[in-house]
Amino acid sequence: MADQVQIAQGSLNVVDRGQGPVWLLVHGFPLNHAMWQAQIDALSQVARVLAPDLPGFGASPSHGDVLSMESAADALAELLDALAITTPVVLCGFSMGGYIGWQFARRHAARLGKLVLCDTKAAPDTPAAAENRRQRAEQVLTRGLSPLAAAMLPKLLGSHTRQSQAGLVRQVEEMILGCNPQGVAAALLGMAERADAQPWLAEIKVPCLLVVGAEDAISPPAEMRQIAAGLPDARLVEIPQAGHLTPWEAPAAVNAALLDWGIQARSASE
Numbered sequence: 001m002a003d004q005v006q007i008a009q010g011s012l013n014v015v016d017r018g019q020g021p022v023w024l025l026v027h028g029f030p031l032n033h034a035m036w037q038a039q040i041d042a043l044s045q046v047a048r049v050l051a052p053d054l055p056g057f058g059a060s061p062s063h064g065d066v067l068s069m070e071s072a073a074d075a076l077a078e079l080l081d082a083l084a085i086t087t088p089v090v091l092c093g094f095s096m097g098g099y100i101g102w103q104f105a106r107r108h109a110a111r112l113g114k115l116v117l118c119d120t121k122a123a124p125d126t127p128a129a130a131e132n133r134r135q136r137a138e139q140v141l142t143r144g145l146s147p148l149a150a151a152m153l154p155k156l157l158g159s160h161t162r163q164s165q166a167g168l169v170r171q172v173e174e175m176i177l178g179c180n181p182q183g184v185a186a187a188l189l190g191m192a193e194r195a196d197a198q199p200w201l202a203e204i205k206v207p208c209l210l211v212v213g214a215e216d217a218i219s220p221p222a223e224m225r226q227i228a229a230g231l232p233d234a235r236l237v238e239i240p241q242a243g244h245l246t247p248w249e250a251p252a253a254v255n256a257a258l259l260d261w262g263i264q265a266r267s268a269s270e
């Protein structure tokens, strides 16, 4: 069950389930916390899982016209404050959730025990990609979400999933079409202006797990291997027959990777 939690910036809709070390699951774009359903079910057997809807997504109200990765990271820290969680957490970010994870690692380092980066990038947008996002934001506000869903579905899901999991393809499409256009536009503008996280990688000393789908067309395995090489303490797991949306496309393999690493990797606070 999800609840609205009041934070300084507004409120966040959050699933809070299980007991033990806190895992904070940060969804990608243009999705909501439900993309993590299989991880919520598995991890909450051994941990306290927090799965918020980011501002402007799912049942969380929008917090402004631009959702910067910095302000999203701050909203997550405010969420931990609101829930009186003071021990370092495992932040698990998927794609845009990973962009927010870099900011959380930088701005709230003392609150981070371990970091999981699923199918994400450390590099910023090229000028052309940023311009494309700004145009896309305008389009979403004027024409709605259908063009975005049509453009993103083939990129989010691997070819294996598109051929073999018709139900999942429909669910992802419905999740995109159910988004709030204002929230989507704000996130597009925030991602377009996001900072380059590559120079910070060496400073992120906590244990990191990188998960990537072998067929990921947005943040391909080669790019994630480069990120892993720049992090002081990183393990990379490549998931076969999955595209970008690996946690949803291949939940059993992703859960096994998370649980295996979660048990073995010790953070500085443990």
Ligand code: MLT
Residues within 6 Å of the ligand: 027, 028, 029, 030, 094, 095, 096, 097, 191, 218, 244
């Ligand atoms: C995501 O899955 O969050 C998006 O693909 C990120 C992006 O558009 O860069």
